[in-house]
Amino acid sequence: xxxxxxxxxxxxxxxxxxNPDAGMGDIASAAGVVRRTVYGHFPSRLDLVRTLTERAVTxxxxxxxxxxxxxxxxxxxxxxxxxxxWPVAHRYRVLLAxxxxxxxxxxxxxLGPVDELLADLVKRGQDSDVFAQHLPAGILxxxxxxxxxxxxxxxxxxxxLGARAATITSLLMLGVPExxxxxxxxxxx
Amino acid sequence: xxxxxxxxxxxxxxxxxxNPDAGMGDIASAAGVVRRTVYGHFPSRLDLVRTLTERAVTxxxxxxxxxxxxxxxxxxxxxxxxxxxWPVAHRYRVLLAxxxxxxxxxxxxxLGPVDELLADLVKRGQDSDVFAQHLPAGILxxxxxxxxxxxxxxxxxxxxLGARAATITSLLMLGVPExxxxxxxxxxx
DNA sequence: GATTCGTTGCACACTGGTGTGCAAAAATGA
DNA sequence: TCATTTTTGCACACCAGTGTGCAACGAATC
Numbered sequence: 016x017x018x019x020x021x022x023x024x025x026x027x028x029x030x031x032x033x034n035p036d037a038g039m040g041d042i043a044s045a046a047g048v049v050r051r052t053v054y055g056h057f058p059s060r061l062d063l064v065r066t067l068t069e070r071a072v073t074x075x076x077x078x079x080x081x082x083x084x085x086x087x088x089x090x091x092x093x094x095x096x097x098x099x100x101w102p103v104a105h106r107y108r109v110l111l112a113x114x115x116x117x118x119x120x121x122x123x124x125x126l127g128p129v130d131e132l133l134a135d136l137v138k139r140g141q142d143s144d145v146f147a148q149h150l151p152a153g154i155l156x157x158x159x160x161x162x163x164x165x166x167x168x169x170x171x172x173x174x175x176l177g178a179r180a181a182t183i184t185s186l187l188m189l190g191v192p193e194x195x196x197x198x199x200x201x202x203x204x
Numbered sequence: 205x206x207x208x209x210x211x212x213x214x215x216x217x218x219x220x221x222x223n224p225d226a227g228m229g230d231i232a233s234a235a236g237v238v239r240r241t242v243y244g245h246f247p248s249r250l251d252l253v254r255t256l257t258e259r260a261v262t263x264x265x266x267x268x269x270x271x272x273x274x275x276x277x278x279x280x281x282x283x284x285x286x287x288x289x290w291p292v293a294h295r296y297r298v299l300l301a302x303x304x305x306x307x308x309x310x311x312x313x314x315l316g317p318v319d320e321l322l323a324d325l326v327k328r329g330q331d332s333d334v335f336a337q338h339l340p341a342g343i344l345x346x347x348x349x350x351x352x353x354x355x356x357x358x359x360x361x362x363x364x365l366g367a368r369a370a371t372i373t374s375l376l377m378l379g380v381p382e383x384x385x386x387x388x389x390x391x392x393x
Numbered sequence: 394g395a396t397t398c399g400t401t402g403c404a405c406a407c408t409g410g411t412g413t414g415c416a417a418a419a420a421t422g423a
Numbered sequence: 424t425c426a427t428t429t430t431t432g433c434a435c436a437c438c439a440g441t442g443t444g445c446a447a448c449g450a451a452t453c
Contacts, residue, residue, distance in 0.1 A: 019429080036305060038410055049431055054412065115301060116225060147382055149372045154358055158373060161354045165347050183338045184347060188377040193336055208399080227440055238401055243442065 020056045022046050024070070027063055028106060035112040039063075064118050068125045071107040075100065079132045089140030090191050094182050094199035096136070097163060101178040105167045133160055140189065147190025159185040209245045211235050213259070216252055217295060224301040228252075253307050257314045260296040264289065268321045278329030279380050283371050283388035285325070286352060290367040294356045322349055329378065336379025348374040 026046040030037045039060055043050040057063040082096045114122050130153075137156040140146030150158070166181040179200050186196035215235040219226045228249055232239040246252040271285045303311050319342075326345040329335030339347070355370040368389050375385035 039412090040410080050411095051413095051432075052430055055430075059412075060410095112304060147372075147376065149386070150369050154355075154369075157358070158351055158354055162347055162351055162377065165350045166343075169343055169346070180339050180343075183336075184377050187336065187379060188351065188373050190376060190382050192381065193379050197338070228442090229440080239441095240402075240443095241400055244399075248442075249440095 019046075019048065019052065023048065023053055023056060024063075024067060028067060028109065031067075031109040031113070032106070035109055035116075061118055061121060064113060065121055065125065067107070068110060068122050071103070071110055072125055072129055074103050074107075075129050076132065078103065079129065079136075083132070083136065088145060089136060089143060090145045090186060090189070090195065091199055092136060093140065093189065094186060094196075097182045097185060098178055098200075100163075101167070101181065104163060105177070108164055108167045111161070111164045111168075130157070133157075137189065145191065149190075155189065159188050162188060208235075208237065208241065212237065212242055212245060213252075213255060217256060217298065220256075220298040220302070221295070224298055224305075250307055250310060253302060254310060254314065256296070257299060257311050260292070260299055261314055261318055263292050264296075264318050265321065267292065268318065268325075272321070272325065277334060278325060278332060279334045279375060279378070279384065280388055281325060282329065282378065283375060283385075286371045286374060287367055287389075290352075290356070290370065293352060294366070297353055297356045300350070300353045300357075319346070322346075326378065334380065338379075344378065348377050351377060 023042065023046045027042045030042050030045045034041075039053050040050045042063075043053045046053070053063070057066065078099050079096060082092055082099060085092060085095070087095070110122060110126070113119070114126075133156040134153045137146060137159070138152035141148050141152055141155075146155070149155075163181045163185050166177055166184060169177075182200040183196050186199060187193065191199070212231065212235045216231045219231050219234045223230075228242050229239045231252075232242045235242070242252070246255065267288050268285060271281055271288060274281060274284070276284070299311060299315070302308070303315070322345040323342045326335060326348070327341035330337050330341055330344075335344070338344075352370045352374050355366055355373065358366075371389040372385050375388060376382065380388070
């Protein structure tokens, strides 16, 4: 049954989200299954993490390309992107922690496309003078993105309050003036 | 000899900075000493990390209180703080990674005073309307601080370029207008 | 020269996690 | 009911890291 496999994946995301160092045993029991069964679906821990990451990349690039196609200004695009990405980012926040450590390289490789799309968006904003240029696009996008995840990890991660805070904060650090940032965050429900 | 002990501490900071999961053995060999010797000075890994953290807290609070006493506006204080803290923060950046995981609680406890001082400074800035208020001071300070460390972890961590980028970015996300942020970052060498 | 102190080099026990093999049991469904 | 697939429950080997015990060693000190 793929049902079991899917449940393991869902639960793993949850368990690892709370403790990135959780073992296969922890994930198994949380999924109401025996450790051996998990190994039946995922030959190694890395396989599990990789599958999770691939899922995340799929969902994120979908949102990102869709939003990118709207043709709006870069800052508006970013605001919409964060608002729509928020639930996804929050769900997959564990990947940020997992990027350091054992599987860092594998995850980093898979997340590459997302990083590129983000950097492109920031570059576009810089070229049209709506984003600050004190940092290269590649790094600025990562730092802004990191801040979003950091907020997702904090206490306000529940509800839309966190999404709003993340949108405003990331827009600010991208160099968008406060009034504009608040306006952009405001028209997202 | 305290000489050995000090060298172990220095090297440990370095080794752990590159890989937070490095073991006592790695630290020992990097210090040109045998694993058993490290245990002679630090009964457990936690003791080592704790000592490192205490060092960091001492250095950071020194800078923070000194800068705080200048009586300048909150944004100027923050700028000076980041500029002066930069080498220290970069050196102790491993503590950010170590906060999640095994020793998280211990480190968090020791770092408490620093967090408080930071939150107070941000609160002061919010009360005098130079910092944005879209997030509570406690969280805003952590996110801004986290961004500083994230930049310290990135490629530009060398030289004063990173310090400048960190100052500007953190000021931006605190709600300081871009022109003001650049001006504040500019008069720090 | 004897003593002291830090260091070394083992050996050891322990822990906690990973991944495998295999037979029995349970669910699925034809 | 029979056959297939999945799950289970052990047992096992393995690894990497932690922390300890102890005797031997070397250099400085008295």
